[in-house]
Amino acid sequence: MKKNFTLLFALVSAGVFAQNHIEVKGVLYNEQTKEKLCDTKFSVNDIELEATTDHNGNFKIALPEDAYELEISVDGYQKIRKTLDEENTINLFLQPQDIKIEGVDLSTAVITVQRNKAAEANLLNLQKKSTQIMENIGEVEMNRKGISDAAGAVAKMSGVTKQEGTGNVFVRGLGDRYNSTSLNGLPIPSENPGNKNIKLDLFSTDIIEYISMYKTYNSTINADFGGANVDITSKKYDGKGFFQIGLGTSVNSNAIDNAAYQLQNGPNYWGFKTTSIPTNVLGGYHFQNSLNPVSRPSLGGSMNVKGGKSYRLNNGSKFGFFASASFDSKGERLDQGVARTVDAHGNGIKDFHQFTSNQFNTNTTGLVNLFYDINPHHQLRANSIFINNSSQSFNEYRGNVRDINENENGLVRRATFERNTLFINQLLGDHKISERSDFNWGISFNTIKSEMPDRIQNTMRFTKGKYFLASQDASLSHRYFQELTENEWAANLAYSLKFGVDGSDYKAKLSVGYQGRLKQRELEANQFNLKINRGDVAVNPNQLDDFFNQNNYGSYFLISTFDSYNGTYRPQEYTGEQTIQAGFAEFEYHFSDRLMAIGGLRGEYINQLVDWRTALSEGKNEFDQFEVLPSLAVRYKMNEKNNLRFAASKTYTLPQFKERAMFVYEDVTEIERGNPMLYASTNYNADLKWEWFPKQGEILSVAAFGKYILDPINKVTIASSANDQSYANTGDWGYAIGVEVEARKAIIDHKGDHPEQLTLGLNAAYMHTKQELNDNKVFEETYFNGGRINTNFTFTEDSFTGASDLVLNADVSYSKKWEKGSSLLATVAYNYFSDRLYSLGTETRGNQVDKGFGTLDFILRTTVNENIGINLAAKNLLNPDIRRVQENLNGAVDILSYKRGMNFSLGINYKF
Known part of the structure; x- marks a missing residue:
C-alpha cells in the first residue's frame, strides 16, 4: 500500500536565486521503536527529485533555498513540524497513531513541496495547473532582470509594451481603457484624471511578491475588460526574523x-x-x-x-x-x-x-x-x-x-x-x-x-x-x-x-x-x-x-x-x-x-x-x-x-x-x-x-x-x-x-x-x-x-x-x-x-x-x-x-x- 509522505515548505523570500538549492540531510526514525526507516524510496514532486534512505536510514536531498520549515505527514503516524536549522541537518521522529492501520508499507513515500510563490519555477507550476490562461512574474524574476517597479515587470510579459515616459502599458495593442488593475484581487483607483488605471510604476518591487496577468476574462474579475487584468500580490513574509x-x-x-x-x-x-x-x-x-x-x-x-x-x-x-x-x-x-x-x-x-x-x-x-x-x-x-x-x-x-x-x-x-x-x-x-x-x-x-x-x-x-x-x-x-x-x-x-x-x-x-x-x-x-x-x-x-x-x-x-x-x-x-x-x-x-x-x-x-x-x-x-x-x-x-x-x-x-x-x-x-x-x-x-x-x-x-x-x-x-x-x-x-x-x-x-x-x-x-x-x-x-x-x-x-x-x-x-x-x-x-x-x-x-x-x-x-x-x-x-x-x-x-x-x-x- 502506497503511503504519502508530505513535506510542506512554508513561504519565504530568502534570496535572489530561485533555482539555487540547499542540501538537507538527516535520519528518519520510528519514534516509538526508535528504529530507522531504511531503504525507503521517495520522490519530490514538482522538482523532479528521487532519493532513497540508505541502509542506516540516512537521506540527503537538495531543496530550494527558499524553504525554511517542513511539515511531515505519513499514514499511520502523527504529523510533525520541523524548522530547518542553520546546519540544514534534521532527524525526523515519527510517532505512530494510536490506531494501527493494517498493511502499512513504508517502502515508497512521496514528498510534496510547496515553493516560494515568488519563485519562477513555482509560478510556472501555478500557470501549468490553472484552468485560466494567465502569466506570472515574481519577485525573483524581477530581481534577476533588474526591474524596479510593476510597470517594468508587466512590460516583460508577452504582447505588452510600456508607453514611453509613463507608467501605462498596452496589452495586445489595447491601451489604458481596455485594461484593469487590482491589488490582491481588489480594485485600486487611478491617480490621473485622464486614466482608468493607476500608473504601475508607483508600485516598487519592494512591496510585490508576484504579479499575475489574466489576458482572458473570467467571471470573478471586473468585466470592464478588453486587454488584460493585472493583479498585484503584495508581500507576505512567513519565516525567521530578518531586517x-x-x-x-x-x-x-x-x-x-x-x-x-x-x-x-x-x-x-x-x-x-x-x-x-x-x-x-x-x-x-x-x-x-x-x-x-x-x-x-x-x-x-x-x-x-x-x-x-x-x-x-x-x-x-x-x-x-x-x-x-x-x-x-x-x-x-x-x-x-x-x-x-x-x-x-x-x-x-x-x-x-x-x-x-x-x-x-x-x-x-x-x-x-x-x-x-x-x-x-x-x-x-x-x-x-x-x-x-x-x-x-x-x-x-x-x-x-x-x-x-x-x-x-x-x-x-x-x-x-x-x-x-x-x-x-x-x-x-x-x-x-x-x-x-x-x-x-x-x-x-x-x-x-x-x-x-x-x-x-x-x-x-x-x-x-x-x-x-x-x-x-x-x-x-x-x-x-x-x-x-x-x-x-x-x-x-x-x-x-x-x-x-x-x-x-x-x-x-x-x-x-x-x-x-x-x-x-x-x-x-x-x-x-x-x-x-x-x-x-x-x-x-x-x-x-x-x-x-x-x-x-x-x-x-x-x-x-x-x-x-x-x-x-x-x-x-x-x-x-x-x-x-x-x-x-x-x-x-x-x-x-x-x-x-x-x-x-x-x-x-x-x-x-x-x-x-x-x-x-x-x-x-x-x-x-x-x-x-x-x-x-x-x-x-x-x-x-x-x-x-x-x-x-x-x-x-x-x-x-x-x-x-x-x-x-x-x-x-x-x-x-x-x-x-x-x-x-x-x-x-x-x-x-x-x-x-x-x-x-x-x-x-x-x-x-x-x-x-x-x-x-x-x-x-x-x-x-x-x-x-x-x-x-x-x-x-x-x-x-x-x-x-x-x-x-x-x-x-x-x-x-x-x-x-x-x-x-x-x-x-x-x-x-x-x-x-x-x-x-x-x-x-x-x-x-x-x-x-x-x-x-x-x-x-x-x-x-x-x-x-x-x-x-x-x-x-x-x-x-x-x-x-x-x-x-x-x-x-x-x-x-x-x-x-x-x-x-x-x-x-x-x-x-x-x-x-x-x-x-x-x-x-x-x-x-x-x-x-x-x-x-x-x-x-x-x-x-x-x-x-x-x-x-x-x-x-x-x-x-x-x-x-x-x-x-x-x-x-x-x-x-
Whole structure:
C-alpha cells in the first residue's frame, strides 16, 4: 500500500536565486521503536527529485533555498513540524497513531513541496495547473532582470509594451481603457484624471511578491475588460526574523554633465511639498514660488529598510508581519529633441526645432502586511500601503510659435510638478468551512489625492537678440493649480462548494459570489492668466521675477481667470460617481483526469454620473446599464507536460469620467475636451493556447487570440480651426488578432554544492488590428446642448491606437553560488516594439505614429556573504532616438523626438 509522505515548505523570500538549492540531510526514525526507516524510496514532486534512505536510514536531498520549515505527514503516524536549522541537518521522529492501520508499507513515500510563490519555477507550476490562461512574474524574476517597479515587470510579459515616459502599458495593442488593475484581487483607483488605471510604476518591487496577468476574462474579475487584468500580490513574509537596509544612487548620462539641468522653484527633493493658491490671488501678485528656475544636482538616490517575522503560538495559530519603507529619486534629461504641430503637407503650425525636458521623480513607499492563521482552515490578512509619488518636468520649446507670430522665433517654457498620494487599506479572509466548501472575502478602502500645484507656463518671442513676453492672448503666460481626490470602497465575497471529493481531488465545483464598488471623484482646476500689458519690455527668461512682481502688477500685467467677478473667482470642476454591483456564478467540471472546464456567468449593474462646471458649459450626465456576461475556459491535459487551452468571453469597456465631462485639458501642443454622449463598447474575446513544460522552470507556449469590439472608443481630432481633441465611439466595429510565443530554457543547470545556471528567455507577439472610422456615426451620436462633434477622418479604416505589429522581449541570465553565501547573477535583457499608432489622421493629415525602437539593459547582482549584497544596473544602453512622426502627403515628419540617455545605478544592502 502506497503511503504519502508530505513535506510542506512554508513561504519565504530568502534570496535572489530561485533555482539555487540547499542540501538537507538527516535520519528518519520510528519514534516509538526508535528504529530507522531504511531503504525507503521517495520522490519530490514538482522538482523532479528521487532519493532513497540508505541502509542506516540516512537521506540527503537538495531543496530550494527558499524553504525554511517542513511539515511531515505519513499514514499511520502523527504529523510533525520541523524548522530547518542553520546546519540544514534534521532527524525526523515519527510517532505512530494510536490506531494501527493494517498493511502499512513504508517502502515508497512521496514528498510534496510547496515553493516560494515568488519563485519562477513555482509560478510556472501555478500557470501549468490553472484552468485560466494567465502569466506570472515574481519577485525573483524581477530581481534577476533588474526591474524596479510593476510597470517594468508587466512590460516583460508577452504582447505588452510600456508607453514611453509613463507608467501605462498596452496589452495586445489595447491601451489604458481596455485594461484593469487590482491589488490582491481588489480594485485600486487611478491617480490621473485622464486614466482608468493607476500608473504601475508607483508600485516598487519592494512591496510585490508576484504579479499575475489574466489576458482572458473570467467571471470573478471586473468585466470592464478588453486587454488584460493585472493583479498585484503584495508581500507576505512567513519565516525567521530578518531586517535589511539598503542604499543606492543613480545617474542619467544626459543630465549628469549638463549645466542646463534646471527645475521649477518650489518643490523639494523629497517630493512632499505642496503649494497653495494665494488668498488674495486676484488682488495682487502674491504667489509663493519664484518663476526663476533653480539648478539642482540630477544625481538620484535610494534608501530602503524592510523586515519581518512570524510566530507560532501555543494554541497552534500563527502570526506574522512584514514591513518596508523605501525612497527613490531619479533625475533625467530628454535631449536633442524637436516638437511640432504640422498640417497635411508637413508644414509647421507650431514648429519647435529644439525641445528639451529636465525631469526629477521621487517615490516614497511604505507597506505593512499582517497575517493571522487561526488554524490551517481560517486565515486573515491585512494590508496597508502608502505611496507618495512626485514628478517634476521643466520643458523648453524653442522655435516658431503661431500664437505670437509664425515668422518669429519664440520660447515656450512649461514647468510642472505633480504629486500623487495613495493610501490603500485591505482586509482579507480565507476560510475552509469543510472538506467540500470554502468562503473567501475581502474589503478595501482606497483614497488618492493628486495635485498639480502651481504649474507655470510662459511664452516669449525672440526679436533682435532679446526676449519679450507674448501678449496676444491672456493665457500665453499663466499659473495653474489642479487637485483631484478620489475615494473607492470595494468588497469581494465568494463561496465555493465541491462535489465528488476524493482527498485533494474533486469532480466538480460551484462558486458563487458578489462584488461591489463605489467610486467618488472630485476635480478642481484654476488657471490664473498673466495678461501682459507691456509686451515691449525685454526680459531674461531665467529672471522673470524682475517682470512679474507686486510693483509691476496692474501696469505691466494683470491676473484673470475664466470666471471672475469683483475680485472673486470660481474654479473649473467636475465630480463623478460610479457604482458597480455584480453577482457571479462559476461551475468547474472535470470530465476526466485530462479534460476540465469552467463556465461562468456574471451580471453587472453599472451607474455612472458626471456633473461639471467648466469654461465650456455647466451640466450633468448620467447613464446606467445592466450587462449579462458569459465566459468559458477549457484545459485539456495532453500529458504531464503539455496543456491545450481555450477561452471565450463577452465583456465591455466603459468611458472614463474625464472623457464624459466638458472639461478642457490644455498642453503646449494639444488641447482636449470631453464628450458627454460617449457610451460603453462591447467586447467579444477568444483565445487558444498550447503549453509545454519540458523541465522544472522551463516553458514553450504558443497562443492565438482574437477580439471583436463593437462601438470602439477613440481619441479624435475635432474638425475645426482650433483642432481640439475629444473622444467618440468612432465606428461600429473593430478587431484585433495575433499570435504570442513564450520560451524559457536552462542551457546550463548544475546543482550541488556550487549551483550554476545559464538561462534563456524569450517572448514575442505579432498582432494585426483594424477598426471602422465613420464620420456620420460620430456626428449623429454626439449631439449635446445644441452642439455636435464633427470629424473628417483621413481613412475609413485604421489600426487601434497603441498597437504594435511586433513586440519582443529577450533575456540571458547567468548565476552561480559559492560557499559562505557569496553569489553572482548577471542578466542582459532586450526589449523591442515596432511602429504603433498614436493618433488617428484627420483633415487629410496622416496618422501620428510612434516609431519602434529597442532597449538593452545589463544587470549585475552579487552577494559578498550572507549579509552584504551589491547591485549594479546599466539601462537603455542603446540610447535610441525616440520619435513620433506624422505621415503626410509629402512623407513622414517628426513631430516629437528626443534621446532619453543611459541610466546607471549602484546599490548596496545589508541583511541582519
